Amino acid sequence: MEKKTPDSHVIVVTSGKGGVGKTTAVANLATGLAKLGYSVVVMDLDIGLKKLDLILGLENRVIYDIVQVADGECTLKQALVKDKRFPALYMLPAAQTRNKDDITTEQVKTICEELKQDFDFIFVDCPAGIEQGFRNSIAAANKAIVVTNPEVSAVRDADRIIGMLESCDFKDIKLLINRLRPEMVRSGDMLSIEDLMEHLCIDLLGVVPEDRNVVISTNRGEPIILDEHSSASKAFNNIVQRLLGNDVELMTLEEDSFWRKLKRNLGFKN
Amino acid sequence: MAKIDIKGVNKSLVFVFSNGSVEEYAALLKNRFENNQQLFKGSPVIFQGTGLEQLSHDDVAALQRLCLDYGMIMHNVHTPVRELKTAGEDLFIYRTLRSGQNLHSEGSMIIWGDVHESAEVTAAKDVIVLGKLEGIAHAGCYGDVSSTIFALDLSPKQLRIGDKISRASGEYIKNPVPCIAYTEGANICIKEYRP
Numbered sequence: 482m483e484k485k486t487p488d489s490h491v492i493v494v495t496s497g498k499g500g501v502g503k504t505t506a507v508a509n510l511a512t513g514l515a516k517l518g519y520s521v522v523v524m525d526l527d528i529g530l531k532k533l534d535l536i537l538g539l540e541n542r543v544i545y546d547i548v549q550v551a552d553g554e555c556t557l558k559q560a561l562v563k564d565k566r567f568p569a570l571y572m573l574p575a576a577q578t579r580n581k582d583d584i585t586t587e588q589v590k591t592i593c594e595e596l597k598q599d600f601d602f603i604f605v606d607c608p609a610g611i612e613q614g615f616r617n618s619i620a621a622a623n624k625a626i627v628v629t630n631p632e633v634s635a636v637r638d639a640d641r642i643i644g645m646l647e648s649c650d651f652k653d654i655k656l657l658i659n660r661l662r663p664e665m666v667r668s669g670d671m672l673s674i675e676d677l678m679e680h681l682c683i684d685l686l687g688v689v690p691e692d693r694n695v696v697i698s699t700n701r702g703e704p705i706i707l708d709e710h711s712s713a714s715k716a717f718n719n720i721v722q723r724l725l726g727n728d729v730e731l732m733t734l735e736e737d738s739f740w741r742k743l744k745r746n747l748g749f750k751n
Numbered sequence: 752m753a754k755i756d757i758k759g760v761n762k763s764l765v766f767v768f769s770n771g772s773v774e775e776y777a778a779l780l781k782n783r784f785e786n787n788q789q790l791f792k793g794s795p796v797i798f799q800g801t802g803l804e805q806l807s808h809d810d811v812a813a814l815q816r817l818c819l820d821y822g823m824i825m826h827n828v829h830t831p832v833r834e835l836k837t838a839g840e841d842l843f844i845y846r847t848l849r850s851g852q853n854l855h856s857e858g859s860m861i862i863w864g865d866v867h868e869s870a871e872v873t874a875a876k877d878v879i880v881l882g883k884l885e886g887i888a889h890a891g892c893y894g895d896v897s898s899t900i901f902a903l904d905l906s907p908k909q910l911r912i913g914d915k916i917s918r919a920s921g922e923y924i925k926n927p928v929p930c931i932a933y934t935e936g937a938n939i940c941i942k943e944y945r946p
Contacts, residue, residue: 637850640867644849682847
């Protein structure tokens with residue numbers, strides 16, 4: 482566990498609403514950063530409803546969990562699960578048999594401080610909701626990524642979450658729009674990026690298009706970012722670059738027409 | 752001069768209050784009750800009259816408690832009183848209110864920013880939003896129906912002025928113009944604001 486940068490970024494990935502892709506975003510961004518050699522740890526705080534281990538494909542390597550670390554039943558090093566693909570990526574699993582109140586904000590902060598010594602990036606996978614789990618997740622973070630889908634219910638929850646983050650003095654709040662379907666936006670059946678930005682008025686971190694390969698990769702426990710041909714992978718790679726402070730343009734989201742596919746297969750740039 | 756008329760209506764005693772302070776009323780009532788405890792004990796009592804409107808909720812509650820102490824049964828729990836407070840300090844807000852956030856002003860409320868969907872603002876007097884109003888605004892929340900709601904982009908889901916409520920028609924207006932909402936009779940009217 483060699484740190485590349487002196488500072489550590491503690492990034493909470495949150496949304497309010499469930500099922501918008503928080504855990505998928507955490508798994509992919511962490512994998513993307515680890516691929517570039519940064520030391521990364523993902524902390525699953527969705528205690529009682531853990532999913533991150535599945536999406537990373539590490540479910541059979543989990544021995545200890547974060548509640549046991551907090552209670553002093555094991556050391557932090559013992560509980561960290563090393564990724565099977567990238568040696569720079571670690572996961573701190575959630576307990577499945579406990580619940581959100583079994584850990585306090587103070588304990589999360591202590592664990593985070595300890596992790597900061599070894600890791601460049603600490604991702605916190607926040608549970609849905611605005612209760613104790615949310616408060617635990619934001620306790621130690623200095624940055625926040627709010628994940629939302631282009632639909633009114635997710636946007637309302639995102640707005641609520643942004644308000645709560647702002648009242649907790651978060652300065653760095655970025656928006657990640659997930660599961661956008663360009664063809665539906667074009668036909669006026671889905672909120673556009675502009676609509677979302679106008680309503681939520683925070684900085685945009687990136688847009689991930691709807692991609693059926695995500696389901697496949699989740700079931701396999703292989704983050705989609707490793708499948709370089711998928712559009713979601715490109716989007717996540719761009720977001721990784723932006724997290725590193727590089728300026729990457731938003732990719733143009735076009736549905737794949739027959740001609741475009743043909744052109745691409747023949748080696749033309751589109 | 753404080754005055755309380757006591758009438759028997761439909762087996763209830765109706766106390767009609769007119770023109771007095773809470774102390775005067777209390778003294779009057781106490782006098783009456785002491786003189787004829789048997790009459791009042793166990794009787795259902797209804798408070799009425801214009802005098803009530805000059806009293807605060809707490810004052811009315813105190814009078815009701817007095818009646819209860821003498822064994823009466825209060826019938827109108829929802830007294831028609833309206834707390835007529837004098838407007839307090841105006842509140843100036845220099846940020847956007849997001850979903851779930853709510854603010855209250857004892858005077859008018861002036862917001863330099865937006866009020867997002869499902870955020871709530873209440874004010875004893877006017878609500879002025881120098882931005883987009885999409886949430887719920889309640890002007891004159893203590894009953895002052897002369898209050899107005901103004902926004903540079905007035906597209907709320909619901910407007911409330913005093914005790915009146917109006918819902919959005921559901922149409923989405925593309926080109927926002929400054930609008931003002933006010934009451935006219937029993938309705939809330941919205942019109943384009945022209946200075």
